[in-house]
Amino acid sequence: MTRTPVHAVGAGMVRFGKYPKSVTLEKMAVSAARAALSEANATPQNIDALYLGTVLGGSVAGQRVAAQLGMSGQPVTNLENACSSGATAVRDAWVAVSTGLHDVVLVIGAEKMTDRISGGILADLSDLDAATGLIMAANHAMSARRYMHDHDATRAQIAAVAVKNHAHSVHNPFAQYQHAISLARVLEARLIADPLGLLDCSPISDGAAALVVANTAGLARLGVDRNHPRILGCGLVSGTLHDGTRSINEEDISRRGGEAAWNITGIDPSDVDFVEMHDCFTIAEIVRMEGLGLIPRGEGGRWAEQGLTGLGGKLPVNPSGGLLSRGHPVGATGVAQACELTWQLRGQAGGRQVAGATTGLAYCKGGTVAGTDGASVTTLVMQA
CATH class of the missing domain: 3.40.47.10 (Thiolase/Chalcone synthase)
Known part of the structure; x- marks a missing residue:
C-alpha cells in the first residue's frame, strides 16, 4: 500500500x-x-x-x-x-x-x-479470575510473584519503577501527581494485592x-x-489462544506488537530512544519492555533499580511519568502518549526532555479475553 x-x-x-x-x-x-x-x-x-x-x-x-x-x-x-x-x-x-x-x-x-469507577477494576467477566472476584491488581500481583521467582528479582526492583516514574512526573504539568516518592514509601504503602501496594498501581x-x-x-x-514529528506507523495485534502452558510473563502479545511496529515502520528496536509504556502496574512496565525485546528477559527489574530506564539512562521509559503518576483515564491514555512523543521529538518537554531523542515508541495494552494472552496491543512509532 x-x-x-x-x-x-x-x-x-x-x-x-x-x-x-x-x-x-x-x-x-x-x-x-x-x-x-x-x-x-x-x-x-x-x-x-x-x-x-x-x-x-x-x-x-x-x-x-x-x-x-x-x-x-x-x-x-x-x-x-x-x-x-x-x-x-x-x-x-x-x-x-x-x-x-x-x-x-x-x-x-x-x-x-x-x-x-470506585475501587479495583475487574478483568473481563468471562475470565476465571474475574468470576472469582479477583481485580486486575491481583493478576499483576501474580505476575510480580512469578517474575521474582523466575529471575531472582527483588520487591525493591519492582518498586523502583514507581520511584522513577514519579520523579519524571515532577516535570510534567499535565500529570495527576507531580511529586517525587521514596523507595521506602512505595514499599510501605497500603497493600493492594501481595506484593503490590497502592503506589504500584495506576490511579483512577x-x-x-x-x-x-x-x-x-x-x-x-x-x-x-x-x-x-512524523508518525511512521502503528501496529495493532490481539491476543492468541493458549493452552495454559505459557508463563504469565511470557508476553507473546507484546513480542508480536513490537514485530508489527518494526515491520510497518522499517525501524529496528535498537533505533528506539525512549518509550511511553503502559505501566498500569509497576511490574507491567518491566515485563512488557522485555516482551517487546527492548530489555533482555529477566533484566527489567535490575534496569529500573540501576537507573537505566530513567532520564539520562540507557533507554528512558515513561518520561511523562507514565500511567502510575501521569494518571490513567483509560480512553485518553494512548493519545496522551502520542502527545508526549510529539513534545519529546520537538524538544519541548522541559525538565523531562530525553536528550537527543529522534525516535519514540508508545505501547498500550488493553483488556483481557479468557483463554488468550490479552485483548489488544498497540505500538506507535514516531520520529523527528
Missing part, C-alpha cells in the same frame, strides 16, 4: 486528575482539542474528520464533542478498545491520513472515570488529550512546514 507521510502538528491535553461532576468528558475533550488545534494553527473548519477513543463515554461521545467544537456534520468515528481505545483512534487516524482519505484529522482520547483518573495529524496536502492547507 502506498502511504504519504503523516505528521503530528498539534498536541493538547488537560491535566489528568479527579474532577467534580461539573467537569464533563465533553468539557475536557473540547479543552484538549482546542489546545491541539492552536498548536497546529488550525480551526475546527480545517478538520476533515474526528476520531475519539473512550471506554465509558458512550457510543456517540465523539458526536457530542464535535457539536461543542463546531464540527457537527463532519465524519466522526468512536472507538472503544479497552485501554488501547485512544491508541486505536490514533492508528485509525494515521491510516486515513496516510492513504489520503483525509488530509487533516483530529484525534481525541477522553475519559471521566471518577463518576463511574479523569482527563483528555488530543492530536492533530496531517499529510503533505494537509500541511499546505494549514500553512505549516514539514518540521513536525
Whole structure:
C-alpha cells in the first residue's frame, strides 16, 4: 500500500486528575482539542474528520464533542478498545491520513472515570479470575510473584519503577501527581494485592488529550512546514489462544506488537530512544519492555533499580511519568502518549526532555479475553 507521510502538528491535553461532576468528558475533550488545534494553527473548519477513543463515554461521545467544537456534520468515528481505545483512534487516524482519505484529522482520547469507577477494576467477566472476584491488581500481583521467582528479582526492583516514574512526573504539568516518592514509601504503602501496594498501581483518573495529524496536502492547507514529528506507523495485534502452558510473563502479545511496529515502520528496536509504556502496574512496565525485546528477559527489574530506564539512562521509559503518576483515564491514555512523543521529538518537554531523542515508541495494552494472552496491543512509532 502506498502511504504519504503523516505528521503530528498539534498536541493538547488537560491535566489528568479527579474532577467534580461539573467537569464533563465533553468539557475536557473540547479543552484538549482546542489546545491541539492552536498548536497546529488550525480551526475546527480545517478538520476533515474526528476520531475519539473512550471506554465509558458512550457510543456517540465523539458526536457530542464535535457539536461543542463546531464540527457537527463532519465524519466522526468512536472507538472503544479497552485501554488501547485512544491508541486505536490514533492508528485509525494515521491510516486515513496516510492513504489520503483525509488530509487533516483530529484525534481525541477522553475519559471521566471518577463518576463511574470506585475501587479495583475487574478483568473481563468471562475470565476465571474475574468470576472469582479477583481485580486486575491481583493478576499483576501474580505476575510480580512469578517474575521474582523466575529471575531472582527483588520487591525493591519492582518498586523502583514507581520511584522513577514519579520523579519524571515532577516535570510534567499535565500529570495527576507531580511529586517525587521514596523507595521506602512505595514499599510501605497500603497493600493492594501481595506484593503490590497502592503506589504500584495506576490511579483512577479523569482527563483528555488530543492530536492533530496531517499529510503533505494537509500541511499546505494549514500553512505549516514539514518540521513536525512524523508518525511512521502503528501496529495493532490481539491476543492468541493458549493452552495454559505459557508463563504469565511470557508476553507473546507484546513480542508480536513490537514485530508489527518494526515491520510497518522499517525501524529496528535498537533505533528506539525512549518509550511511553503502559505501566498500569509497576511490574507491567518491566515485563512488557522485555516482551517487546527492548530489555533482555529477566533484566527489567535490575534496569529500573540501576537507573537505566530513567532520564539520562540507557533507554528512558515513561518520561511523562507514565500511567502510575501521569494518571490513567483509560480512553485518553494512548493519545496522551502520542502527545508526549510529539513534545519529546520537538524538544519541548522541559525538565523531562530525553536528550537527543529522534525516535519514540508508545505501547498500550488493553483488556483481557479468557483463554488468550490479552485483548489488544498497540505500538506507535514516531520520529523527528
